[in-house]
Structures are given as C-alpha cells and as structure tokens.
Amino acid sequence: MKKLVIAVLAASALVLAGCSDSDTQSTTDSATNAANNAADDIGSAASKAADSAGNAASDTRDAGFIAVLAAASLKFGDDKDMVDEAKDVCEDLKGGKTAAEAADSVKDKYDGDAGKALNFVRSAVPAYCATEVGKLVG
Numbered sequence: 001m002k003k004l005v006i007a008v009l010a011a012s013a014l015v016l017a018g019c020s021d022s023d024t025q026s027t028t029d030s031a032t033n034a035a036n037n038a039a040d041d042i043g044s045a046a047s048k049a050a051d052s053a054g055n056a057a058s059d060t061r062d063a064g065f066i067a068v069l070a071a072a073s074l075k076f077g078d079d080k081d082m083v084d085e086a087k088d089v090c091e092d093l094k095g096g097k098t099a100a101e102a103a104d105s106v107k108d109k110y111d112g113d114a115g116k117a118l119n120f121v122r123s124a125v126p127a128y129c130a131t132e133v134g135k136l137v138g
Helices: 002-017 022-071 079-094 099-104 114-128 130-136
Strands: none
Touching: 022 079, 022 114, 079 099, 079 114, 079 130, 099 114, 114 130
C-alpha cells in the first residue's frame, strides 16, 4: 500500500515537472529518487521481518521437539543431532518407508531399543512432517 502511495506521488511529481522549468525537473528527480529509496527500504525491512519470523518459528519448533524428547526420556547426542535425525526420519517417510522402517534407522541411537526408536519417530512426525502422520497408525 505504501509503495502505491509513493508511486502515485512520484508520478504526480513527474506530471508537474513537465509543466515547469528545469529547476523544477531536478527537484522532481530528487523527489522520485527519494520515493524509490523509501520503497526499497520498506521492501528490505519487510524481507528482514519475514526472515526473522521464519527463523523464530523454526527455533520454536526445534525447542518444542527437544522438550518432548526430554519428557519422554528419548534424548541422545546434542539438540542438533536429534533435530537432524528427525528430519531424516521425515525424508524416509516421504520416500515411502513405514514408521517401523524409519525407526529401524534410529535404533542404533537407543542401543537397539526398537520401542524407543519408534517413539522417536512418533515424536518427529508431528513436529517436522505432519503430512506423514497417517503412517504412524497401523
């Protein structure tokens, strides 16, 4: 909306510039440049805000996932290892594996405990690949 207002003001300044002398033209050029710079600043600020919001959402999801694992005594390695493993599980599921097959690739993290591995998969799916939740049943 702000870009539209700025564009209208810039266009108006250009129309008025056509009706006056060269001193007014340089003023109009300065106003147009200022309007363009303001529009660029607004776009840059919006982009930075969107990036920050995306990063915050990802950090919140990761923290929630780690908290779930801690509450269920399913932690291993460091937080990054667990998040990376959860994302790998999701890729396995999206690639056609069943939840049990995906859990097999996690068993080594739990000294071969298939139950803990399957619970890890059950925790990872809602956090990182909710579209695969149907594979948790059955």
